[in-house]
Amino acid sequence: MQLDANFFKPFVDGAMKTFEISCKLKALPQKPFLKGSQPQPEFAIAGVIGLTSPKFNGNITLCFPAPVFLAAMSSMLGEDFKEITDDLQDGVAELLNIIYGQAKVVLNQQGHAVEKAIPSVIRGSQIRTTAVSSTPVMVLPFKTDAGEFHIEICSE
């Protein structure tokens, strides 16, 4: 399936709403780009969720540099977090789950029949995401007061 703006928009809208309500942070969408065409920040944590429908198979990844994730969690939970701990890491899966849930409703209204999925968490000092297929990966960058985070959409 050809990725287009109608497919990305529910994820952009979902991320903005989720950050504003849950994290009390403005997440301003920046210009999307194809992965590899621009440098990306070093990510410390990412949530990945498979997206399966009759029209699309792929995955959605929500990637954070450590300071951005810590700022989001600190604001969301009302505590001052200094490092990403085991207790805190499922926050990235929860944020992705909420964004995915909102996007799923909109995409299914458009006839995509997106199925329920469970996110998983990747954590490390310098996470690099790489596409496993030859299909271009679309990067949706967002700017916050704490820095940038990215959503990557990869189709098989």
Add this chain to the structure above:
Amino acid sequence: MFGPTTKVLVVDDMLTMRKLVSKTLREIGLTEITEASDGVLAWEAIEKAAPPIELVISDWNMPNCTGMDLLKKIRGSSKHAALPFIMVTAEAEQHQVVEAVKAGVSNYVVKPFTPEALREKLEAVHKKASG
């Protein structure tokens, strides 16, 4: 209305989400909060609690025993059948809402939610329970 002494059980497999729901409840004045990480542990907490749990706020998607499984278990129990139950979900599609209503959910709240949205749901549930 539910108040500071209302015993609430928050059920979610995600620790950060349990913390967020509990924080939101405290913001709107409910402080007697117990947490459980899945439906099995939640049921144990409901069975053992003294004084009894008066309100359950549960995530839908959880391993072992989902929020829907827990809701059906509660509604099928003679002792706890009337326990107010709010389902939390990130995927508020029509068919899911219908499924939850058929299973006897008191109300549902869609993530992300504000303290005001949760307060409105609590008020609606309390009104229904006392009416």
